[in-house]
Amino acid sequence: MRWLALLLALTAAPALADSNLPPARYANAQLADPGKEAEAKALMETLRCLVCQGQSIADSDADMASDMRALVRQRIERGESADQVRDWLVDRYGDYVSYDPQLSPLTAPLWLAPLALIGVGLLVARASFKRRRRG
Amino acid sequence: MKRWLIWVPFVAFAGVLWLVATELAQPADRVVRSALIGKRLPVFTLPPSVAGKPGLDSKSLATGEPRLLNVFASWCVPCIAEAPQLLALQRAGVKIDAIAIRDTPANIERFLARHGDPYERIGDDRVSSVQLALGSSGVPETFVIDGKGRIVKQHVGDIRADEVAGLIADVRAAR
Numbered sequence: 001m002r003w004l005a006l007l008l009a010l011t012a013a014p015a016l017a018d019s020n021l022p023p024a025r026y027a028n029a030q031l032a033d034p035g036k037e038a039e040a041k042a043l044m045e046t047l048r049c050l051v052c053q054g055q056s057i058a059d060s061d062a063d064m065a066s067d068m069r070a071l072v073r074q075r076i077e078r079g080e081s082a083d084q085v086r087d088w089l090v091d092r093y094g095d096y097v098s099y100d101p102q103l104s105p106l107t108a109p110l111w112l113a114p115l116a117l118i119g120v121g122l123l124v125a126r127a128s129f130k131r132r133r134r135g
Numbered sequence: 136m137k138r139w140l141i142w143v144p145f146v147a148f149a150g151v152l153w154l155v156a157t158e159l160a161q162p163a164d165r166v167v168r169s170a171l172i173g174k175r176l177p178v179f180t181l182p183p184s185v186a187g188k189p190g191l192d193s194k195s196l197a198t199g200e201p202r203l204l205n206v207f208a209s210w211c212v213p214c215i216a217e218a219p220q221l222l223a224l225q226r227a228g229v230k231i232d233a234i235a236i237r238d239t240p241a242n243i244e245r246f247l248a249r250h251g252d253p254y255e256r257i258g259d260d261r262v263s264s265v266q267l268a269l270g271s272s273g274v275p276e277t278f279v280i281d282g283k284g285r286i287v288k289q290h291v292g293d294i295r296a297d298e299v300a301g302l303i304a305d306v307r308a309a310r
Contacts, residue, residue, distance in 0.1 A: 019210045019237035024262035050167050050272035063237055064273070067263035092270035094170045 018063045026073035027066035033077075040073045043082040046100040047072070047089065056099060169270030169278075169289050176284050177268040181258025184235045185243050191232055191258030197284025201309035202230040203302070204278040205254070206266055208238050209246035211274040217293035218250035224294075225253035227303050232256045236266055236274055277302070281309035 031037040041058065047068065049060035057065040057072070068089075075085045089097045101107040171177070176193045183190035196202060205221060207214045225231055233254040235243050243257065260266055269278065272291075279288040279302070287309045294302065 019208060021237045021239070021261065053165060053167075064263060064266075067237075068267065070262055071264065071267055089267075090170075092170055092268065093167060093272065096167060 021063075023063075023066045024070035026070040026077075028069075029073075031073055031077050036076050037073075039082050040076040043076070043085060044069055044072055046098060047086070048097050048099055050093065050097065166291050167272040168291065169272075169286070171270045171286050172289055174286060176280060176286060177265075179258075179265045179268060181234065181260055181265055184238065184257040184259035185240050185247070188254065189256045191234060191256045193284060195256070196232065196280050197282065199282040200230065201279065201281050201287070201306045202232055203306065204280050205231055205233045206236060206269070206271050206274055206276040206278075207233055208236045208274045209242040210238070211236075213293040214246075214275045215250055217275050218253075220294040220296060220299050221253040222251045223296075223299050224302060227299075229303060229306050230255055232258075234258045234260050234265055236260050236263055279305045279309055 031040060044058035045056050047057045049055045049057045049062055049065040049068070051062040051064045052060050055065070057068045060066075072085055075088070076082065086098055086100075090102075095101060095104075095107070101110055103111055176196055178193050180192040181190050189195075196204065203224065207217075221231060231253050233256070235257055238259070238261075240259075247254075258265065269286075271278075271289075275293050277290040277294060278286050279290075281287050288305050290298070290302065
């Protein structure tokens with residue numbers, strides 16, 4: 001009985017909320033032009049999977065991530081730039097969809113805080129070196 | 136060197152601690168909402184998904200009368216939970232159109248036969264392209280569309296029984 005339970009547990013498939021439809025064209029197929037494929041791949045690594053949220057669409061197996069990869073490759077193939085595709089998605093999902101935050105009033109602290117911290121560090125270092133020289 | 140300066144790191148640390156404690160106390164909102172609320176529907180055309188029911192395009196969603204646009208799939212379990220509420224909305228006179236995500240006609244027909252069919256039109260979105268254009272991040276989701284084809288509201292997740300009245304009011308208000 002216990003063996004049967006173990007066997008069942010080992011062979012059970014998780015009940016995934018995914019369709020059984022085949023992935024979209026270009027979801028898992030590369031573009032013919034290696035330059036464009038590299039651009040698309042770089043963009044995919046900085047776009048958030050909206051279902052799994054902690055992963056990029058390049059890393060995720062979710063249906064929606066594969067459809068987003070197909071969308072990115074199709075638009076890049078059509079001649080759009082990576083920034084245009086990113087902007088198209090940000091227009092629909094907000095900044096949350098991008099792992100590469102663009103400079104805006106809202107994200108300015110992200111960019112300026114490290115510079116401010118380096119400045120504070122330099123001041124502290126200068127003050128303490130001065131004191132040591134005197135002592 | 137001013138004496139009080141020595142307290143600055145301590146105060147900063149206490150501030151971080153306070154921030155972490157308050158954020159821990161309230162669970163984060165992980166719902167991704169569409170940024171298109173208040174804007175026009177994106178232009179799209181979807182072929183019919185089942186026989187005997189027209190497909191869906193953005194033009195037919197701007198006919199002067201507010202409607203609901205339900206994003207669903209036959210493989211989606213919360214969509215089953217939502218089905219009675221959609222039927223209740225239909226009985227209340229709300230017009231409902233749908234986009235079927237990554238689905239096949241046979242599966243949708245079986246789903247509608249089993250759980251009821253509140254839809255006037257169903258568009259077939261095999262690669263989630265219109266779903267992505269709408270800023271929708273999963274199934275089920277329901278958009279309130281006003282008579283001019285503008286997205287007034289987005290309901291993320293299945294509609295619960297106690298949310299039906301609110302949606303009817305939203306549709307009336309969108310008139």
